[in-house]
Amino acid sequence: MNEHSATAAMPILSVRDLDVDARTPEGRKPVLRNVSFDLAAGETLCIAGESGSGKSVTSLSIMGLLPKASLTVTAGKILLGDRDLTSLSDRAMRAVRGRDIAMIFQEPMTSLNPVISIGTQLTEAIREHQGRDNADAVALQMLDAVHMTEPARRLKQFPHELSGGMRQRVMIAMALSCRPKVLIADEPTTALDVTVQAQILKLMRELKREFDTSIIMITHDMGVVAEMADRVVILQNGSIVEQGGVIDIFHRPQAAYTQQLLAAVPILGAHAGIDGPPRVSAEPKQPLPAPDRSPVLNVRDLGVSYGSAAGRIFKGKPPVNAVSDVAFDILPGETLGLVGESGSGKSTTGKAVLGLIPFTGQVMIDGRKIGMLSQRDMQAVRRSAQMIFQDPYASLDPRMAVGRAIAEPLVIHGIGNRTERQDRVADLLRRVGLPPEAASRYPHEFSGGQRQRICIARALALEPKLIVADESVAALDVSVRARVLDLMLELQETMGIAYLFISHDMAVIERMSHNVAVMRGGSIVEMGRRRNVFEQPKDDYTRALMAAVPIPDPAARRHHG
Amino acid sequence: MAILFIRRLVQMALILLGVAAITFVLLYALPADPARMIAGRSATAQTVANIRRELGLDQSLPVQFWSYLSNLLQGNLGRSYAQKTEVATLIMARLPATLTLMFSGIVVEVVLGLTLGTIAAVRRGGFVDRLVMMASFVGVSAPQFVVALLLLYVFAATLGWFPMSGYGTFSHVVLPAATLGVLGAGWYARMVRSAMIDVLNQDYVRTARAKGLSSRRITFRHALPNAVLPVIAMIGIDIGQFMGGVVVVEAVYGWPGIGQLAWQAIQQVDIPIIMGVTLTSALAIILGNLVADLIAPVIDPRIRTR
Numbered sequence: 001m002n003e004h005s006a007t008a009a010m011p012i013l014s015v016r017d018l019d020v021d022a023r024t025p026e027g028r029k030p031v032l033r034n035v036s037f038d039l040a041a042g043e044t045l046c047i048a049g050e051s052g053s054g055k056s057v058t059s060l061s062i063m064g065l066l067p068k069a070s071l072t073v074t075a076g077k078i079l080l081g082d083r084d085l086t087s088l089s090d091r092a093m094r095a096v097r098g099r100d101i102a103m104i105f106q107e108p109m110t111s112l113n114p115v116i117s118i119g120t121q122l123t124e125a126i127r128e129h130q131g132r133d134n135a136d137a138v139a140l141q142m143l144d145a146v147h148m149t150e151p152a153r154r155l156k157q158f159p160h161e162l163s164g165g166m167r168q169r170v171m172i173a174m175a176l177s178c179r180p181k182v183l184i185a186d187e188p189t190t191a192l193d194v195t196v197q198a199q200i201l202k203l204m205r206e207l208k209r210e211f212d213t214s215i216i217m218i219t220h221d222m223g224v225v226a227e228m229a230d231r232v233v234i235l236q237n238g239s240i241v242e243q244g245g246v247i248d249i250f251h252r253p254q255a256a257y258t259q260q261l262l263a264a265v266p267i268l269g270a271h272a273g274i275d276g277p278p279r280v281s282a283e284p285k286q287p288l289p290a291p292d293r294s295p296v297l298n299v300r301d302l303g304v305s306y307g308s309a310a311g312r313i314f315k316g317k318p319p320v321n322a323v324s325d326v327a328f329d330i331l332p333g334e335t336l337g338l339v340g341e342s343g344s345g346k347s348t349t350g351k352a353v354l355g356l357i358p359f360t361g362q363v364m365i366d367g368r369k370i371g372m373l374s375q376r377d378m379q380a381v382r383r384s385a386q387m388i389f390q391d392p393y394a395s396l397d398p399r400m401a402v403g404r405a406i407a408e409p410l411v412i413h414g415i416g417n418r419t420e421r422q423d424r425v426a427d428l429l430r431r432v433g434l435p436p437e438a439a440s441r442y443p444h445e446f447s448g449g450q451r452q453r454i455c456i457a458r459a460l461a462l463e464p465k466l467i468v469a470d471e472s473v474a475a476l477d478v479s480v481r482a483r484v485l486d487l488m489l490e491l492q493e494t495m496g497i498a499y500l501f502i503s504h505d506m507a508v509i510e511r512m513s514h515n516v517a518v519m520r521g522g523s524i525v526e527m528g529r530r531r532n533v534f535e536q537p538k539d540d541y542t543r544a545l546m547a548a549v550p551i552p553d554p555a556a557r558r559h560h561g
Numbered sequence: 562m563a564i565l566f567i568r569r570l571v572q573m574a575l576i577l578l579g580v581a582a583i584t585f586v587l588l589y590a591l592p593a594d595p596a597r598m599i600a601g602r603s604a605t606a607q608t609v610a611n612i613r614r615e616l617g618l619d620q621s622l623p624v625q626f627w628s629y630l631s632n633l634l635q636g637n638l639g640r641s642y643a644q645k646t647e648v649a650t651l652i653m654a655r656l657p658a659t660l661t662l663m664f665s666g667i668v669v670e671v672v673l674g675l676t677l678g679t680i681a682a683v684r685r686g687g688f689v690d691r692l693v694m695m696a697s698f699v700g701v702s703a704p705q706f707v708v709a710l711l712l713l714y715v716f717a718a719t720l721g722w723f724p725m726s727g728y729g730t731f732s733h734v735v736l737p738a739a740t741l742g743v744l745g746a747g748w749y750a751r752m753v754r755s756a757m758i759d760v761l762n763q764d765y766v767r768t769a770r771a772k773g774l775s776s777r778r779i780t781f782r783h784a785l786p787n788a789v790l791p792v793i794a795m796i797g798i799d800i801g802q803f804m805g806g807v808v809v810v811e812a813v814y815g816w817p818g819i820g821q822l823a824w825q826a827i828q829q830v831d832i833p834i835i836m837g838v839t840l841t842s843a844l845a846i847i848l849g850n851l852v853a854d855l856i857a858p859v860i861d862p863r864i865r866t867r
Contacts, residue, residue, distance in 0.1 A: 065770055069686075098773030105771075110764040115786045115861055124782075125772040158862040174772065 011038035011079075012214050013062070013101075013182050018076035020057055020066070020238075031057050031071060032238045039182065044208065044215040046225040046246075049235035050261075050477035051448070055218045058235070059184045061086075062216070063103055064093040080181070099129040102175035106187035108167035112159040119155030122174055129178045142173035145210065146203060164342075165196035172203065176211050183208075186218040193341035194504065198548040201227055220477065222265045223550030226250060227557060234258050246554040264479040265552045266507035268534075275531055276514050277335065277489055294367065295329035296465045296498045297353060297385075301361035302326040304345070304352050322348045323359075323522045330515075332465060333492060335499040337513030337530070339506060339545070345522040346502045350468045353500065354385055366465055383413055386459035390471035392451035396443040402429075402454050403439025409461045428457040432487060449480035456487065460495075468500045473508060485511060506549050510534055518542045573847050580843040581633065581836070585626050588832050595830040599642050616642065629836070638840075639833035641826075648837040652819055656841070658728055659818030662741065662810065663803055663845075665734050667796065669742025674749020675789070681750065682757030682788075683780055693750060700747025705806050709740045709813040726815035737814045741806050745799060749792060756788035763787070786860050793860070797846075797853030804842045 020032040032054045039045050049055045060066050062078055064085060078085040080100060085093065097103075105111045112121060122142065123135040130138075136155075143151035146169040159167055168188060175183055185204065189197035201224065208215055217228055225232055229246040234255065242255040253259045271278065304323040323345040330336045340346045352359040355370045355378060363370050366384045368377070386409075389395040396405055406428055407421045416424060426436035432453040443451055452472065459467055469488070473481040485508065491497055501512050509516060510530065517527040518539065526539040537543045551557075596613040597604075613619050617628065632639060638648035681693040716736060717725045723736050760766065761784055769783045804820075811820035819838050826834035858865040 063771055065767065094773045094775065096773070097771055103771040105764060105768065107764050111768045113765040113769070113783050113787070114863060115790075116783070117862075124774060124778070128773055128775075160863045171768070174768075 010041075012041050012081075013039040013216075014077075014079040015058070015062070016077040016079065018058070018061060018078065019074045020054070020061055021072055021074045023070055023072070030238060032061070035076070035235075035238075035240055037233050037240070037243060039214050039216060041214055042208070042212070043230045044205075044217060044228050045231050045233065046217045046219060046229035047233045047235060048219055048222065048225050048261075050220060050479065052237065053235040054238040055220075055235050056186055057238075059103065059186050059216065059218050062182075062184060063097060063101060064088070064090075065097075065103075095129070098125045098175075098180070099178045100180055101182045101184065102178065102180040103184040103186065104168070104171045104175050104188050106190050108164050108171060108191060111171055112167055114159055116158075117155065118157050118159065118162070118170055122155070122170070122177060125174060126177050138177060139173075142177045143170070145176070145207065146170070146173045148173070163196075164192055165199065168192060168196075168200055169203065172200075172207065176207060176213065179211055180213060182216065183213045184216045184218070187220065188217070189224065190219070190221065194506070195341065195544060195548040197224075197550070201550070204228070221550065222250075222262060222478070222552040226552045226554045227550045229554070234261070250552070250554050260479060262552070264482040266478075266482070266505070266511055267552060268507040268510060268546065268549045270507070271510050271530075272535055273531070275529065277492075277512055279489075279493065293331055295364075296332050296366055297328075297330040297500065298364040299329070299353055299362070300327045302349065302352055302363065303360040304348050304357060305360075321522055323352065325523055326361075326519075328515075328517055328524070328527060330466065330498045330500060332498055333496040334514040335492065335501050335512050337509035337516045338500060338502045338519060339504065339509045339516060340519035341504060341545075343521075344519040346504075346519045347470050348522075349519070350387070350470045350500060350502050354387055354468055355381070356387075379413065383462045384464050385466040385468065386462065386464040387468045387470065388452070388455050388459050388472045390474050392448050392455055392475065393443075395455055396451060398443055400442075401439065402441055402443065402446075405443075406439070406454065406458045406461055409458065413462060415462075424461065425457075428460055431460065431491070432457045433483075447480075449476055449484060452476060452484050453487065456484075456491070460491065463495070464497065466498045466500065468502070470502045471504065472501075474503065474505070481508075488512070506546055518545065569851070573851075576847060577840060577843055581630070581840060582626065584836060584839045585629065586622070588830075588835060589622050589625070591830065593830045595642055595832055598830050633840075638837040641834050642831045643826075643829045644831075644834075648833045651822060651834065652837050652841055655817060655819045655822050658816060659807060659811070659820060661734060662737055662807060662816060662818055663800070665738035666741030666745070666803065666806070666810075667799075669738050670745030670749055671792075671796065673742060673746035675753055675785075675792070677746070677750040678753025679757055679780065679785060679788075681754045682761065683776075685758060690754075693754070697747035697750040700743045701751070703743070705740060705744060705809045706813060708743050709736075709810060712736050712740055713813075726813075728815075728817050737810050737816055740813070741803070741810050744806065745803075749795070752792055752795065753788055756791055757784060760784045760787045790857065790861055793853050793857050797850035800846045800849035801842075804845070 015038075016036050018032055018035040019030070021028045022031045035054070035058060037045065047055045047058060057066070057071065061073055062085065066072065073086050076086070080096065085096065088096065112118075119136070119139060122139040126135040126138050139155060140151050143154055148154050148166065148169055154162075154170075162170065188204070189200050192200060204215065205228070207213070215228075217224070219225060226246065231244065232246050232249040233243040234241050234249070234257065236257050241257045242249065242253065249258060250262065253262060302323060303321065303325065305321045326345075326349055328336060338346045338349060348357070351357045353363050353365070355363070359371065365381050368381055370378065370381050396402075403422070403425045406425045410416055410421050410424060415421070422439075425439050429436050429438050434450060434453055434457070438446075438454075443454070446454065473484050476484060488499065489512070492499065499512070501509065503509050513530045515528065516530050516533040517524045518533065518541065519525065520541050526533060526537065526542045533542065534546070537546060594609070596609045596616065596618055600609045600612055610619075617625060629639070636649075638652070640646065641648055641651060644651065677693045677697065681690040684690050713725060713736065716722050723732050727733050766779060766783055769779045774783075807818065808820035808824055810816065811818045812824060819841065822834060823838040825831070826838065
């Protein structure tokens with residue numbers, strides 16, 4: 001850190017009083033106001049904030065990549081050395097992009113062109129900015145620098161042949177190929193599994209030194225901020241609420257918003273020493289039907305395979321086992337946290353236990369075996385088991401009023417008449433913390449967190465005994481996420497609902513679960529009481545998973561520099 | 562790969578069989594009597610009955626179909642009732658003209674559609690975009706014979722740049738191909754435009770911009786190949802549409818292709834020719850789809866099989 005005090009006098013990049021407006025049919029709306037910060041040489045600056053804070057707009061302004069039709073810089077300067085980037089012509093700005101300032105994005109799966117080879121995508125930037133002589137050699141060096149195995153073969157491959165982590169390595173190689181002074185990374189690890197995230201963050205720290213680059217990192221994840229940042233800028237609604245050194249921000253936050261943000265971050269290990277999830281409701285705990293502790297969900301030998309469509313004359317590939325030998329029980333009022341990385345089979349398991357996809361083995365919900373049931377009996381089972389999905393934006397019909405959406409399960413199951421259902425909807429909305437008037441409004445009038453509450457209300461309509469929640473808070477901002485999790489815990493305490501809680505996020509799982517099952521490659525590698533799994537993990541994979549989770553405390557950094 | 566190929570062949574055979582069966586049944590159900598047509602108005606009932614027996618038309622539908630099929634499997638399409646010539650010979654004589662017309666029509670629609678659609682997408686919301694959209698709307702909605710007459714009036718009758726009708730030289734093919742291509746060009750311009758707008762909003766285009774590439778390279782190297790993929794799939798399906806247009810265009814321009822042959826045959830209830838032309842166009846559509854499926858992997862590595 002001593003180098004940055006020495007060079008603080010001359011920042012590499014300096015943003016001064018930046019204002020950005022959005023052009024909307026109703027006129028101009030402010031998106032950024034008075035944003036000012038400096039990036040020193042060799043420094044990593046993290047811009048943190050929740051959705052709508054303007055952090056991505058800030059990075060796109062620096063790159064000169066704001067969509068011209070909708071967003072414009074109306075005031076302020078962006079100084080790269082002594083040049084003001086906001087006053088450059090398109091042509092001059094093009095020469096800056098990729099050469100002086102490069103950028104990597106959130107979605108490695110869609111950020112590379114699917115029809116162009118990795119080699120061409122790597123070399124075209126080099127050719128554009130540095131001439132054509134040695135582009136291939138540089139590309140090869142770069143793939144080597146980001147630790148890609150068999151770099152020569154990778155050059156001929158196409159994006160779909162690489163995993164998400166490998167694609168993000170290619171993106172980094174591409175961005176650094178012209179040795180830019182500044183690298184902007186917009187949520188570079190958000191779409192990646194936690195173990196892959198740890199590798200990519202390590203790589204970025206390593207390359208920052210090797211390529212002598214300064215990094216601006218945009219993220220919503222305070223854990224990532226704590227791991228990476230030298231200095232932090234906290235954005236809220238388009239304005240900076242606080243900026244400072246990483247230790248100050250985390251240990252002595254001044255602004256109320258920063259304090260809130262940090263308080264909402266789930267911390268792995270925060271619940272050590274306690275058996276169940278924390279109590280959240282003020283009401284006295286409902287006595288559970290203690291004598292009857294037979295499991296509400298009982299799963300044995302569960303298997304799911306894809307691609308085994310029977311009766312086809314020419315069979316293509318052999319079937320792939322997505323899930324095999326999965327077995328667990330969930331007791332009433334308890335939560336089983338199902339954790340794993342992408343492709344571990346956790347979502348497939350969730351769908352199979354509700355009979356939404358074909359499976360082998362035995363699944364019993366509330367004492368009834370599903371899979372062998374008639375259509376009518378299956379409907380009865382569906383009443384006692386509901387699902388909440390990941391994306392609250394996609395799981396509500398945009399043309400259906402919220403009240404109708406919540407009442408729909410009641411209608412399907414023929415419960416109550418019109419007025420009774422209306423009363424029930426109002427009651428459900430109150431339960432999830434929304435006003436009853438919300439019933440007549442449409443999904444687009446609500447925020448992501450509110451929509452997820454609506455989805456929860458819909459799931460509650462039939463008073464289920466079991467709810468399968470598949471990454472139900474993954475798309476939400478941390479503060480919203482914390483409130484939705486609290487709501488789910490409260491509903492469990494008051495209504496005795498059992499959850500199958502599926503998530504990739506170890507901290508969220510720790511907060512929610514009584515029992516935890518860790519999945520990998522379609523099987524459960526470790527299962528037990530939460531406390532045992534988190535405090536004395538037995539499986540190597542569980543340990544690796546926990547070690548990879550970034551700790552939202554810069555003092556606890558596990559690396560140096 | 563070999564299994565895939567065999568599967569494709571079986572599919573093709575089944576489709577052709579289905580087309581043959583359906584067409585045959587439809588023609589059988591036709592109220593017109595081919596024997597009467599051949600014999601003429603003044604022929605006696607006896608003559609008509611003789612002709613019917615001679616052609617095998619007095620037999621039941623399954624028997625007739627079976628004998629047609631067994632001939633077909635030996636590569637024999639039968640003889641024309643009216644012209645007393647082998648159907649295969651008639652079709653082969655006219656096929657080159659139709660293929661020339663179709664090929665030039667497809668070139669016109671694809672080149673015109675791609676160019677206009679791309680320009681409109683890049684200049685989205687501007688004057689050029691609106692002009693292209695309006696023109697494509699006219700292209701899509703104008704009936705083909707109207708387009709044909711318009712082109713004839715302007716470029717043949719008034720300006721005299723191209724001949725009114727006929728077949729043989731390049732200048733003969735220009736107006737028919739344009740007529741045939743205008744409709745498709747309108748469709749493709751709209752399709753390419755919306756596909757391009759979609760692609761230009763993709764993350765990988767943003768990546769390309771972030772690299773500092775020129776907008777020309779972004780448009781042609783990064784966006785266009787992705788936008789063209791759905792168009793290629795369309796062209797295969799489109800050939801069916803095209804066959805309908807071919808009949809009209811050949812009639813208007815006196816183009817000696819199988820469209821005209823079919824037109825005459827329909828008027829004369831010349832069943833073997835109608836069957837032959839139908840099967841030929843079905844084969845053309847199948848082959849067109851096959852070609853589209855073969856081109857797509859050249860552009861899109863995700864669907865390449867090794």
